[in-house]
Each structure stands twice: as C-alpha cells, then as structure tokens.
Amino acid sequence: MELAIVIAVVVVALGFDYTNGFHDAANAIATSVSTRALTPRVALILAAVMNFVGALLGQEVAHTVSDTIKFADGLDAGHALVVVLAGLLGAIAWNLITWYFGLPSSSSHALIGGLGGATIAAGPDIAAVQWKTIIDKVVIPMVASPLFGFAAAFVVMLSIMWIFRKRNPHKVFRGFRMAQTVSAAGLALGHGLQDAQKTMGVIFLALLATDHVSEGDPLPLWVVIAAASAISLGTYSGGWRIMRTLGRRIIHLDPARGFSAESVGAAVLYTTAFVYAAPISTTHIITSSIMGAGATKRFSAVRWGVARSIVTAWVLTFPMAGLMAAICYFVLHLVVPV
Template identity: 45%
Template sequence: MDLTLIVVLVIALALFFDFTNGFHDTANAMATPIATGAISPKKAVALAAILNLVGAFLSTEVAKTISGGIINEDPTTGVAIGPAMIFAGLMGAVIWNLFTWLLGLPSSSSHALFGGLVGAAIVGAGFASVNYSVLLSKVLLPAICAPLIAGISAYLCTKLAYAITKRENGASPKRGGFRYGQIFSSSLVALSHGTNDAQKTMGIITLTLVASGLQDSDSGVQFWVVATCAFAIALGTYTGGWRIIATMGSGLTDVKPAQGFAAEMSTASAILTSSHLGFALSTTQVASGSVIGSGMGRKGGEVRWGTAGRIALGWLFTLPAAGIVGGIAAAITHLGNIGIVIVAVAGTGAMLAIWFISRKQPHDHESNISDIDNSGAAVNILSKKERRAKAKAEAKQARAAATQKEADNS
C-alpha cells in the first residue's frame, strides 16, 4: 500500500477518534448543569462545542507528550513504529470508545487511545518501543492522582458552599445563584477539555507525520493539525453523548446546584493545570471524581457506589482492553497491504454493528430531559425536621424487625 494512502487513513481515523471523544466526553462538562436545570440540554452541548473548539487552540503541551514522549525514537527512522502500527492502535481505541458509549459507561477516551497505541507498538516493534517512564509520569500517575485531588477539592468546596449559605430553618435562597454559576463553571470545564483532549489527536497525527518522514521529529504541531482536530472534537461534542450524560448527571449522585458548581470548578482547575504541565489527563476520570466528592460533601447527599464501582471497573479495563484490540490489529497489519485492508474492513464492520445496536435503544436529549425531571424530585435536601422524622421511622422499622426476629426464634 502506498505510504501516502496509509497516512491519509491514519489521519482520517484519528479525526474520527477525535469526533468520538467529543460526543463521548460532552457529559464531563454538561451533565451536572443539565441535571440541576441550570441550562437546557441542547444549549449545553452547543456551548460545549464552541468552547471545545476555542480550547483546542490554547495549548499544545499534551500533543508534544504524545508525539515525542510515549513512543521511543529510532536512530534511523525517527520513530520506532510506522503509520500502519499507529493505524492499528487507533482502531483499538475507536472500537473500545464506541463499545463503552453503547453501554453508557463513561470510560476514558484518553486511556483507550494510549492503550491502543501502546498495544500496537509492543506487538509491532517490541517492548522497547514504549517509553515507560513517560507513560508512568505523564499518564498513569495523573490517572490515579487527578481524580482523587479533584474529588477532595470538590468535597471541600461543597462543604464551604453550604456553610456560607447555611440558614437555620432550611436551605438558603442564596444557593439559587449557584444554578447560574454553573453555566460559567461548566463552560470552564468545556474549555479545559478542549485544551487537553483535542491535543491527543494532534499528537497522534504529528507522530504519524514524523514516522512517515513528512515532518522533523523536533518540530512542533502544525497549524492545520490543530485546526482540523479542534473542529472534529467540536463537531463530536455538538452531537451530544446523551447515554453518558444520563449516567454522569443523575447516576452517580443527586446533584444540587451548589455541589454541581463545586464539582465543575474542581474539574476545570485540575484539567487546566494538567494541560499546562503536559499531562495527558482523562477528563472523564477527573469529572467523575469531582461529582463523587461533591456528593459526599453535601449533607444528606447520597452517592450511588454501585454506579461508581461500575465506572471504576470501566477505567480499570480500558487501557488493557484497548491495548489488546490494538495489538491484535497490529499483528494483522504485519500481513502487509492485505492486513491493513482486513483491519480497516473489520474495524468499520464493528463500528457499524455498534451503531445499529444503539439505534434499537435510542437515547437523545428528549429522553434525557425525562431522566432529569424524574431525578429532580428525588434530590431535594431534607430539612432537619424531615431528617429527624425519617431517622425515627427507620429506627421504628428496625425495632419492629428485631422484635419479629426474636418472636420467630422463640
């Protein structure tokens, strides 16, 4: 297969991954303000799309980490792997991304990309082709630390927000202002998402150009790469990831405006800092950590740990699962041109199958509004009197159950 054609295929697949990243991660910015009624779903995704577009132009540090850090350079060719291996890794990332989207599981698009790329590199060029120190310091450690830091920050911010607006006879009307504050905070998350996630695709395309000898290894990201990646992720964001918004908006914890504001500010701060440092962060993990932390910080708030555990399981399997798919695709590409064709056809078939399955259970903004309305009735914070009454009723039920048990035993 002509080298130029495989480069075009890689760039096209990379931009498609960028598109899936957009609709997969829309929930990171907009799930909580939608759940609290701060902004309508359609307006939310439109705003997120615009800010993702703007954010993609603000930095290229993460792109440099991917294009010149994770994969070791070869003295003769410049990069240890070629375009065919990158194509295989991308295919693993895209398929896993679509599969988790089908399940409504907010897994990490970033880790899917890194897993697919690393798996393809190991199969295609051996274990020495991966720079494990960079992978550890720029990807894995941030993956562990960032959600914890964001969660703790959201917990403390939520506590502070409720303390400042506390009133003895119930919830303070001042908290209604947080509903409008969420429009700002969610916009900041969308902007930060563009600064981090769009750059990952920029890094992949730049890596491909370097591996093909079309760009010097020590040169930066070209403007046309930045622009196309920015528009791809913005378009994906505008389509809306409604399945995942349902999980993030009402599946983790019942979100109130004050805690939503705290979660979004914590998420944005962590992502913007990471983008500046060149950390290829998972915005999904950071957003999930913030939502859970804010849920724990609100008095009477309840975190659905079963949902949180399901998400954590998705995190755990994302990198190795995408790596396995990418590795298998890389092994097939060793067959030459026919192998690349097989990977392309099989990957396209898998994508179409996932799309057809998703059409049987559509999940769009209309059904999402229903979910939000239903959760709105359950997220009211109980007053002290209501909490005492509830506690007394539960205690009474427990005593009755204990008495019945004693009677049965006797």
Template identity: 50%
Template sequence: MEVYVLAVVVIIVALIFDGVNGFHDAANAIATAITTGALKARTAIIMAAGMNLIGALMGTAVAAVIARDIVDMTQVSAEQQLFLVIAALLGAIGWNLITWWFGLPSSSTHAIIGGLMGAGLAEQIAGNDVHIKLAKVVEKVIDPMVLSPVVGFGLALIIMVILNKIIKKANLKETDKFFRSAQIFTSASLALGHGFQDAQKSMGLMFMAAAPVGFFGIQPGQTEIPLQIILMASLAISVGTMAGGQRIIHTLGSKITVLSPQKGFVAEAVSSAVLFISAYFVHAPISTTHTVTSAIAGTGASDDIRAVKWSTLKNIVMAWIITVPSAGLIGFMFEEVFRMLFM
C-alpha cells in the same frame, strides 16, 4: 499500500477519533448543568462545542507528550509507523464505542494511550525496533491517572463542606438560582478545559501520522505541531461534541449522586481547575472523565457518604481500570492483522 495514501487514511481515522472523543466526552462538561436545570440540553451541547473549539487552540504541550513520550518508533519504516498509529486509533475508537454503548464514562485519553502501547507491544514481540517508554508512561500517564481523581474528589469534598456552612442559613430558592446561573460559566470553563486537554491527543496522533511522510511541511526532527493539524483537530472535536452523548449525560448526571446547583457548580469548578493546571504546568494528558466523575462523587460525599451511589461508581472505576489493557488488546490485535496482511 502507498505510504502517502496510508498517511491520509491515518489522519482521517485520527479525526474520526477526535470526533468520537467529542460526543463520548461531551457529557463531562455539561451533564451537571443539564441535570440541575442550569442549561437546556441543546444549549449546553452547542456551548460545549464552541468552548471545545476554543480550548483546542490554546496549546500543544499535551500533544507533544502523546507524539513523543509513549512509544518510540523512530527506528522503523514510515509504513510501520503509520500502521502502528492506525492500530492504536482503532483500539481507542473501539473501546470508546463499547463504553459509550453501555453508558460508562471511560477515558478517551487512556484508551488512546492503551492503543499505542498495545500496538507497540505487538511490534516489540515481532522483533521490530519499537519501544514503549515505560518510565515516561508512569510519569506522564499512570501517576496523573491515579492523582487526578483523588485530587478531584478531595477538593470537591472540602470545598462543598465549606460552601454548605457558608450558605446554611441562606434562602434555598435564591441560592439555587444563583448557582444555576454560575454553572453556565463553570460548565463553559470545563468544556474549554476538555477541548484544551482532549483535542491535543488527536493532534499528537495526527503529527505522528504526518511526520514520517513530511505532510504539512514537517521537517525531520521537528517537534512543533503545524497550525493545519491544530485547526483540523479543533474542528473535529467541536463537530463531535455537537452529536451529544446522552447516555453518558444520564450516568454522570443522575447515577452517581443527587445533584444540586451548588454541587454542580463545585464539581465543574474543581474539574476545570485540575484540567488547566495539569495541561499548563504538568503537561500531563489526564482524563477529563476521571476528574469530573470523582468531583461529582466528592460533592455527594460532603452530605453523607451514603449519598454517593457506590455501586454505579464501582462500575465506572472498573471501566477505568480495564481501559488501558482493553484498548491495548484491541490495538495489539489490529497491529497483528496489519503486520500479517501488509508488512
């Protein structure tokens, strides 16, 4: 296949992944606001799409991690690099669609990282000069993958306990009204954080596809993400968000714990804070899904440990655990097929 045509195909598939990410993860930012009645579904989705668009334009540090710190493939041909990226993308898209179908809020972040590692492993086994940067994966992926839900759960639990004491004697009707209004801002902030984090992953993949052939004026050794890629990724995740994600909205909104406006507000505020801090200061591609789900569980546990539907949470956690190997396996298989057919 002509390498320039292949590069275009890979970029298109990356944009599709970005769009799938948008509708798959749209629920993260808006499920609590819809469930508590703070926003109507259509209004929430439109708001999330707009904030995702803005968030995607806010930085590229996470994109650089995806592009440089997962797999080193600089020593193989442009064609091999492109097939590796498209295999990784197909692995991530496949796993996202499977978990979306079953209504499980799995991580698009870890799906694409799993896809990259699986495709890279296939090339390593074949004897090609491709290397998985295990030390960087542990530092930038595994550690944040473990810490972000723990922090999300712990902070939400602590803040919710404090908030319950503060509002204990307040009028419940007035309190609910106040926090429903406040949720408009926290869900917008969470959508902004989702765009900031998740669109950057597609930017990194598009950069990996464009760099070997010099698209968008990328020079050898360049690390800066071109504006064209930033804009395309921003628009794609925004359009994808408009598609909704009703299955996962239902899971997050009602199958983990009974949500009140106060709990929704705290879960959204904590999640957006963790997303922004990790992107700005740690430059780690953490999972919006993991953070939001754990924060929701934390607010539920503030009332009573039995208020959390642990059976549902167990299924979600199992989906988290198998995301990297499952997406990796799909990416591995696609890379093997491409290597047999085209390389």
C-alpha cells in the same frame, strides 16, 4: 502507498477525535443539564464552542502523547504508520464499547493504551513504549487527579455550605444555577484543551514517521484546526447515555454541588495541561469531583455501586484498548503491504 496510509491515519485520528467528542460531551455538561442550569441543546452548543476554543490554546499535551512511543532508527515509514493506525483503531473500538454501555471511561487512556498495545505487538525492532513518560505523565496523574478531584470538590462544597448556611436555599440555588453557565463553559474549555491535543499528538507521530516534521517542531496549523473542529462536531452530536450516568445515576445533584464539581474539574484540567503537560482523563476528574461534592450530603448518598462499575471500566481501559490495538496491528500487517 505511504501517502495513502498517512491520509488513512489522519482520517482515523480525526474519527477518533469525533468519537472522543460525543463520548466525552457529557463530561462538560451533565451536571449543568441534570441541575437544569442549562437545557441539553444549549449545553451542547456551549460545550462544542468551548471545546473548539480550548483546542487552540496549547500544544504541551500533544507533544507528551507523541513521546509515548519511539520508532526504531531507519524504520520504514509505512510500518510506523501501521502501528499508529492500529493504536487509533483499538482506542476507537474501546470508546464505542464503553459508549454503548453508558460507561464514562477515558478516551485519553484508551488512546495511550491503544498506542502501547500496537507498539508491543509490533515488537522492539519496530518501536518501543516509553514507559518513563507513560508512568510520569499518564499513570501517576491518572491515580492522583481523581483523588485530588474528590477531595477538592468535597472541601469546596463544604465551604459553600458554611458560607451560605444562613441564606435562603432557593435563592442560593438560583444563583449557583446561573454560575453553572460559567463553570460548565470552563470545564468544556479544559476538555478541548486536553482531549483535542491528544489527537494532534497522534497526527504529529504520523508526520514525524514520514519526515514531514522533526522532533520539537510546533504542530502545523492545519492539524490544530482539524482536531479542534472534529472534537467540536463530536461534542455537538451529544453523549446522552453517558450523560445519564454522570448526571443522575451517581448522585442527584443540586446547582451548588454541580458548580463545585465543574469548577474543581476545570481547575485540574488547566493545571495538568499547562504546568505538567499531562494528558489526564476529563472523565476521571469530573466523575470523582461529582462524587466528592455529592458526598457532602452523606457518603451513602453516592451510589457507590455505579461508581464501582465506572472504576472497573477505568481499570480495564488500558489493557482492553491495548489488546484491541494489538489485534488490529496483526490484521493490518497482513492486509497492508509494508
């Protein structure tokens, strides 16, 4: 039975990784598609390839995710696996709801919220949420990264406007349209670096609960390859609903502003992954960067009503994914004999 639950956790984790890919595919390519720097199909292929490569570049974020909850000493492995499985199911449910309504919420925070909700539902005798890790590595970066993204993209775009103020706008936009191929690839690489590792962290939790690995061990190679492949395939499946929200409904982007948003977003993803090992939201950072770059036209050019609905989805992600995970835990606890 324990082996069956381990397999179920791995399969569901890779399923979450796949939904993460198509849910967040728009993050990396919406700006490039909306500015016509890349065609949708080429953009999706580029994003899928770079997602796969990015997933192979580090393990720091994965270990942070696995440190967000801690199981009680001597706990039956089957019970621990049920907690992890419930957390995954809660995150997938919230991902699908926000995808259906075209809201670019955070898959990362849905996963952390799901794990937290399942852990709280299980009770302190089973597992405990590591609140210090969540506050230091999740909550603070969650608030700081979009604020920084907005401000940095605003400053970068102002700099571009000043540097190229005397150039022909059509030639400038043509150059930035070509440059967006690089910035979109960089953002997709950062997305793979960040988001695929979160699934790796959950699988590592399951392996840790069953004593297949020990704390501090590196991730098994098969976990890395499987997670990289799942998010890459999900990305190639596309996320057209969310792409429309990011690329068009927030603000009409030109190539220079698209390049600014993508470049800032990629820089933040690399910094938080390699320096802070913080699982930040790709969705948050690219959305706020688009707003920052767009606000250089004029603040009224940003459709703040759409932005408000996106922020609402952000705020709801932790509690709603946690609530769904808690419900999944109680159902699984009744069904699975542990």
